[in-house]
Amino acid sequence: MKKHHITLNVNGDEYDALVEPQQSLLDVLRDKLMLTGTKEGCATGDCGACSVIVDGVLQCACLMLGVEAQGVHVETIEGMAQGSDLHPLQKAFLEFNGLQCGICTPGVLVAAKALLERNPDPTETEVRYWLAGNLCRCTGYDKLIQSVLIAAKEMRGA
Amino acid sequence: MAHDILENSGFAADRKLNIVGTSPIKHDGWDKVTGAAKFSSDLILPxxxxxKILRSxxxxxxxxxxxTSEAEKLAGVKAVVTGADFPKIKEGTPYGDMTRMVMAQExxxxxxxPVAAVAATSEAVAKKALKLIKVDYEVLPHVIDPVAAMQPDAxxxxxxMRTKGATPNDPKVSADRPSNIVERYELGxxxxxxxFKEADVIVERTFDTKPMHQGYIEPQSCVATCSEEGEIExxxxxQAPFVYRDRxxxxxxxxxxxxxVQQSExxxxxxxxxAFYAEPVAIQLARKARRPVKITFTRSEVxxxxxxxxGTQSRIKIGCKKDGTITAAEAELIFQTGPYSGSAFTNAPQAMFTRYDLKNVRTVSYEVVSNRPKVASFRAPCVPQVVFGVEGIMSELANKIGMDQIDFRRKNAMADGAKTIYAETFGKIGFIETLEAAKACDHYLSPVPKGQGRGISTGFWFNRGGETSSTLNVAPDGSVTITIGTADVAGSRISISMMVAEELGIPVDKVRAVLADTHQLGFNRVTAGSRTTFSQGVVLVDCARKVIKEMAGRAARIWNVPEEGVEFSNGSFRPAGANVGEFQPLxxxxxxxxxTSTEGAIAARSDMNVTGAGPGFGCHIVDVAVDEETGAVEIKRYTVVEDAGKAIHPLQVEGQFQGGAVQGIGWALNEEYIFGEDGKMQNPxxxxxxxxxxxxxxxxxxVIVEVPNPRHPFGLRGVGEVPVVPTMAAIANAIGNCIGVRPQSLPMSPPRMLQWIKERDAAK
Structure with a gap:
């Protein structure tokens, strides 16, 4: 099977990879670039565990082909903290127990970051609808939603 | 070996606690918010x-x-296995059935x-190889519905298979002919x-529920390796590394x-x-290929x-007097288990009425095999399905006699010392306190908003102990490592670390919990039944006490005083009295x-079959609104009231309550396996x-109720199972109060809701 050479930027670093035509961006991140923080829960775009930001747009990495990722800028969970300085969302999830098992957490955090970049002061309902694409089976969403609202407040300096 | 702590936990209601009852950040949290945590599919080996697995x-x-000859010839294929590559063990025995579930034989x-599997150099090659495997099937008639599967002509x-527990008094079962009924179980x-003749009001109803999935977001994944000497990793x-190893x-x-066996996150x-699925297959492939093999399930495979x-069907009957006293209860319960036994269905008759002090109960339960994937445990296995029925009848009875819903349940509630129908006598329990807390909470005190319906339900789970083996090592800097062999399903490492820190009087940051592999410890039972934080608390507090005793001995020898001259409090060893002498605390x-300058390593281990788990009780209150045009049910307000014994880490306890309730909401309103006429799942x-x-x-x-369990050093009960037990019943009761018809079938999804509303209107 003919492979395609792509170059892409992930979290500020340049990478290149040889990808098979059927491989998704998620496969590229996990299997080619060894960036395993982005998780696969379904590979059909229904669970949001592989949420990443591609050229500023939130999307499921499983729904984009690797060959389509030529030249794009991707933000993943690995790029969220600045060194050991956690993003306010990460801090809030730790402090208010916004995670239990942690498998959905990378996707939820990336999706929440995309929300707060568009809307720094969301209502609880807006957070719930924005995160409706991210399945969590442990928390019942309560503390996860509260953590996002607390981080938003913190980021607004309120 | 005798373990004093099992008889005398040292629980003291007035003990001053510094760490237990607070909610520190869990140590594994950092890796989980940064993407560094290694889950099962994150391991990559040279x-x-x-x-990949070929499925029927x-x-x-x-x-x-x-x-498999064509597949074996494909370039890049390194191994192919079928049922013939597994040791032959007789079907109808536990291990014979287990091996056939992993890979079909006859x-x-x-x-x-699964019918075959391949290991190849890439996923694309592996998938191509699966297509080259030719399986010749003789298709047989199938049966999925458990009631249909019980019929003589099914x-x-x-x-x-001959039914275990068959009796001539029951025409449904016979020990003389083949049957899909695994077992008949009677309890009363x-x-x-x-x-029943003494009852003023009797209600009898039939209920059914469909299979739902646990729905974990991480699909099963594993990596197997085999050394040249035959050692398997x-x-x-x-949830059960030691059980996997032994099986x-x-x-x-x-x-x-x-x-x-090393558990991942x-x-x-x-x-x-x-229970394992891909793991034995990956091992057989790795042994054959002499290379590491990773198998990761797709969601459809999950x-x-x-x-x-x-899935269940139940007929339940309860009678009570006008004053609310329940005189008798009866149930006939059917449980669908997939191809082999394993539903743990006896939980249901034991738990379904337990929380009410009933003197006259008769139950008959059946476990039935069928052509669907084999059942696996889920929070409080088999109990929520039947509580869905019990609590519907309880609500109906309360309405019929004109009694408040909580008062009716309170009237029949079990108190300390109550005896269950399965012959256990409870010690200190908190059901009455839970009902009182529910009655006093803001939700129950608030009027039901216009256009909505309110429902309540209660639930019980035994909680468990069991075999637990752990070690505690003190590093020369005074920090502590605890090595645990249970799984961490939602944050137990921090709760366990907190109990150790409390006992030793050191900050929780000085304690680190490590998930052991199966070479490092003795046998640990599966993490299930809300046993882990409870059992580990007992075992590791025992370790901490052993270490304190050891250190007290060393202090005595340093001071050259008798051992009984040293006492331990607030993290320090001190002279027990003025007569011992004047020494600076250590x-x-x-x-x-x-x-090293005293006697070397300071460490302890403890291996116990832990007993003394405290029963758990909960009460849920829910308000719903129903859109009668679409059949959609909206959960407007939800409150979980449950006795935790002692909340070691309150945020985690709340998380268990909330997560369990929302899983129950899914089960109540949407989740079900839908099978076509062809026996295939249509919604995978x-x-x-x-x-x-x-x-x-x-x-x-x-609302966290805390009625301490005196058999635990800090009073804790388990909290993982109860939160899903009352949920579907509470929601169904709320729907009933909203639309005038109490659903008797799950899920209460929009098409079925519309049907019930239509039937209601037709009956007017």
Missing amino acids: GMLVG PHPHAVIKSID KVYHEGH PILHSY VGDVDAA LWCCT LSEILKVDGSKIK LGGGFGGKT FRGTGPVS TIADIAKKT GFLDYRMPVASDVPNIDT
Whole structure:
């Protein structure tokens, strides 16, 4: 099977990879670039565990082909903290127990970051609808939603 | 070995606690918010191959032959296995059935049943190889519905099967002919017929529920390696590393000492990761290929290949007097288990009425095999399905006699010392306190908003102890490592570390919990039944006490005083009295520093079959609104009230309450396996098998009741199972109060709601 050479930027670093035509961006991140923080829960775009930001747009990495990722800028969970300085969302999830098992957490955090970049002061309902694409089976969403609202407040300096 | 702590936990209600009862950040949290945590599919090894499984397209068929020769010839294929590559163990025995569930031998029993597997250099090659495997099937008639499977003319899954517990008094079962009924189980007490005659009101209803899936977001994944000497290493997500090892040893005929199971971080389990699926297959492929093999399930494989819960049908009858006293209860319960036994269905008759002090109860339960994936555990296995019925009748009875819903349950509530129908006598329990807290909470005191309906329900789970083996090591700087062999399903490492820190009087940051592999510790039972934080608390407090005793001895020798002259409090060793002499207190760290200059390593281990788990009780209150045009049910407000005994880490306890309730909301309103006429699951993906998303649910309010369990050093009970037990019943009761018809079937999904509304209107 003919492979395609792509170059892409992930979290500020340049990478290149040889990808098979059927491989998704998620496969590229996990299997080619060894960036395993982005998780696969379904590979059909229904669970949001592989949420990443591609050229500023939130999307499921499983729904984009690797060959389509030529030249794009991707933000993943690995790029969220600045060194050991956690993003306010990460801090809030730790402090208010916004995670239990942690498998959905990378996707939820990336999706929440995309929300707060568009809307720094969301209502609880807006957070719930924005995160409706991210399945969590442990928390019942309560503390996860509260953590996002607390981080938003913190980021607004309120 | 006798363990004093099991008889005398040292629990003291007035003990001043510094750490237990606070909510520190969990130590594994940092890796989980940065993407660094290693879940099952995150391991990559040199030379690793990709394993893929070929699954049956038929729900029931004889495998006449399998030809793998073309697949084996494909470049990049390094190993192919079928059922013939597993040691032959007789079907109808526990290990014989277990090995056939992992890889079919004579027959396939459900759509998605594995029939062969390949290991190849890439996923694309592995998939191509699967297409080259030729399986010749003789398709047989199938049966999925458990009631249909019980009929004498139903297709029989196992010609050798005879019903266990058959009695001539029950025409449904016979010990003389093949049957799909695995077992008939009778449990009861008192004179039920006479007691029903004393009742003023009797309600009898029939209920049914469908299989739902545990729905963990992390699909099963594992990596198996095999050394040239035959030592096996397995990395996987599991709730039961030691149980996996022992079962692998039995079905693969390999010494347990040559199998190392290392649990990864666990991306959700809820009971569904208590049994292995891909793991033995990956091992057989790795042994054949002599290279590491990773198998990761797709979501469709998770749905079609791993265990949903039992579908059920139940007929339940309860009678009470006008003053609210229940005189008698009766139930006939049917549990669908997939191709082999394993539903743990006896939980249901034991738990369904337990919380009410009943003197006359009769139950008959049946476990029935069928052509769907084999059942796996899920929070409080088999109990929520039947409580769905019990609590519906309880609400109806309360309405009929004009009594407040909580008062009616309070009138019949079990108190300390109550005896269950399964002959356990409870010690200190908190059901009455839970009901009182529910009655006093803001939700129950608030009027039901116009156009909405309110429902309540209660639930019980035994909680468990069991075999637990752990070690505690003190480093020379005074920090402490605890090595645990149970799984961490949602944050138990921090709660366990907190109890150790409290006992030793050191900050919780000085304690680190490590998830052991199976070579490092003695046998640990599966993490299930809300046993882990309870049992580990007992075992590791025992370790901490041993270490304190050891250190007190060293302090005595440093001071050259008798051992009884040293006492320990607030993290320091001090002279027990003025007569001992004047010495500066020594902290844990002070003595740890002298590890080599005293007697060497300061460490303890404890291995116990832990007893003394405290029963758990909960009460849920829910308000719903129903859109009668679409049939959609909206959860408007939800409150979970539950006795935790003692909340070690209150945020985690609340998280258990909330998560359990929302899983129950999914089960109540949407989740079900839908099978076609062809016996195939029609909705094996998250789009069509719809679990609750954030916008489907409100905040879940919680009330933590604390009636301490005196058999635990800090008073804790388990909290993981009870939160899902009352949920579907509470929601159904709320719907009933909203639309005037109490649903008797799950899920209460829009098409079915519309049907019930239509039937209601037709009956007017």
